[in-house]
């Protein structure tokens with residue numbers, strides 16, 4: 001499938017998933033957040049993207065929409081049904097050569113995650129109360145490059161996230177809260 005046709009197909013699928021949101025238990029980012037995520041991928045032009053929490057692949061598709069042909073995206077989902085449906089969708093959109101879709105608990109599938117590491121852009125959208133632990137795990141396992149850009153979702157959804165933001169702000173070289181819908185925190189330690 002040529003690039004332009006593929007982009008059109010991705011957008012069509014995103015529109016379809018958006019319409020299905022009420023019936024799907026997907027906990028996906030909003031349309032606006034998806035567009036923002038896509039812009040962030042355009043801005044940083046990462047070579048290796050990691051997503052924790054694929055769900056039905058909505059945010060994955062937004063990142064795939066703007067990633068370059070030479071980039072790859074690894075995405076991990078623990079729920080078999082959501083994993084299978086997203087994998088099928090990536091295959092249908094001929095994205096399977098650039099999207100490595102993995103099933104499992106990302107704390108437990110280090111070998112598979114390592115195959116595509118080090119990642120230079122990480123979108124974290126699972127296990128929100130354990131974000132600090134997740135980031136520490138990625139850094140101490142050398143799964144991320146030193147200049148990796150992290151994007152975390154659901155920053156505005158609970159007051160306990162304030163402590164997370166404070167901690168990251170004190171350690172990161174840059175840290176921005178993008179206050180759109182559930183809120184993204186974008187930061188890097190380089």
Ligand SMILES: C[S@@+](CC[C@H](N)C(=O)[O-])C[C@H]1O[C@@H](n2cnc3c(N)ncnc32)[C@H](O)[C@@H]1O
Nearest residue numbers: 027028029053055058059077078105106125126
């Ligand atoms: C908020 S949803 C992700 C939404 C998706 N990023 C989107 O915007 O379209 C979180 C997903 O993370 C998955 N998840 C939770 N814990 C996980 C773990 N330890 N490893 C892999 N996936 C996990 C859940 O099953 C759920 O589908």
